[in-house]
Amino acid sequence: MLRTRGLTKDFGGLTAVDSVDFELASELTSLIGPNGAGKTTFFNLLTGVLEPTAGSVELREGDDWVDITDAAPHETAQRGIHRSYQVTNVFPNSSVLENVRIAEQAAGEDSHAIWRNVDYFEKYTERAYSRLDRVGLADRAADDASTLSHGAKRKLEVAIALAGDPSVLLLDEPNAGVSSESVDEVRSLVEDVAADHAVLLVEHNMDIVMDVSERVVVLHQGRVIADGEPAAVRADPDVQSAYLGGYEPGDLDDAATDETDAGEGAA
Known part of the structure; x- marks a missing residue:
């Protein structure tokens, strides 16, 4: 449905997204990583909000892959890539x-x-x-x-x-700031829309990520360090070291959930 090849974004001396090869099929994939890993920047590159320093973004239309690297945000939206935002909009x-x-x-x-x-x-x-x-x-x-x-x-x-x-939905922390009573409702909604849309989800609540995702991709310092089924990613020592820090199912990452990912506004 959507793919990138060598996608890179530099901000001066900082490389926020570093040569990312990624492909989203008709599935619910979660994109995780520590604050400043480049997740929001990656979303902005996919939707035309930012121009990449290098690399390409392509959307599958029928049997063809169409290069949308230089498309403006309204053009990517018209082609079927829609998003929600980390801050209520x-x-x-x-x-x-x-x-x-x-x-x-x-x-x-x-x-x-x-x-x-x-x-x-x-x-x-x-x-x-x-x-x-x-x-x-x-x-x-x-x-x-x-x-x-x-x-x-x-x-x-x-x-x-x-x-x-749309054919592709990019959901940027739909549970951010949501009360504990509403988390399950939003989780169910994400699962529902994933039944007939390709969904790329950014989420800090690891219980939700591990429960709803068919696939998990981990960004660290702008690079993909893991990509696979949730159980395999959870057990990956590089992921444990960079982000999960001993997470086990049932351990809500409250501290990360409360953060606003402020560093990603510039990264």
Whole structure:
């Protein structure tokens, strides 16, 4: 579905992503690593937010691989690569429904048709309701997004990312800041959308990563140091040394969950 070859990003003397060869199939793959490992930078390269220093990004369309290395963010989105963000990113003063309807329109053929009667956009409204129903927010459609709990806003972000029915979803810490009561709901939602989308998930909660992932890729100092099934990655001594530090199933990495991955904004 999506692949990189020799993908590299330098910031002055710092190499944030270092010659990464990666391929995402129709699966749920988690991308993990310590803060500053390059995870968010990698997402930004995949979606056109950043231009790589070297290497390529390709998207599978039918039987062909299409080079999208130089595509702008709106172009990668139109081609079917959608993402959520580490920091909640919704229109707080618009209704829950309107947040998703706007995303549906932006992903459709009427992205520039602004001055139309609202009835013209009925098809996008119907699609938006469908997305909200899938994430469990249909009953909050008329509410302002600002009134949602943090966990519900995370669900809304997933609904927005689903607009236009993308082929690839990049989910950047969907559980960040979510209360312990809502973690299982977000986990179930991630598993649900992975049933019919290729999903690349950045997540610090190792219980979730090891439970939901079909594959785990580990970045350390911009390089891939492990790539495989969760059990094999968990047992890898290099991964234990660089990141997991003796993690065993059931040990929630609370300290990492509370961090904001601030270093990755520049890395």
